[in-house]
Amino acid sequence: MRHQMRAEYGPAGASAGVVTWHIVRDEDTVAMCGRELDGTGARQDASLWTTDPDHNCHTCGALFLRESPYLPGEHPE
Template sequence: MEHEIRAEYEEGVLPHEDTPVKLWHMTRVGTTTAMCGRELAPAAATQSADAWGKASAKPFCRQCGVMYLGEHPPS
């Protein structure tokens, strides 16, 4: 299953390229529901799942991280 990282913004803030990200979440490609269950904006910024653990994907949702590791344990 393919994954991507999707941004969450402060409530009431519309996604825009310079909008600060509140938290990054892991989603399955093509969906806006994070692995933790949070619904994210369809227009939210995304990153490749390869960015997980890197500075560009921080702060990251801990619950999404745990669930992602459950599907993709480190080698």
């Protein structure tokens, strides 16, 4: 299993920028917090989670940090 970040956009869509970054497992479009995300939205590697913490879903982050230490190959060395 591999985690990635997926963008959540506001009412104005992608042109207004990312409102919140969520964590998903593999290619899923349902975030770890349960929010359904647009499958065509921006994605980035979960290792970038600390890059812009003000735009990250707190619930996804807490679940990701609890789960990821137990998954081999999840974090770059």
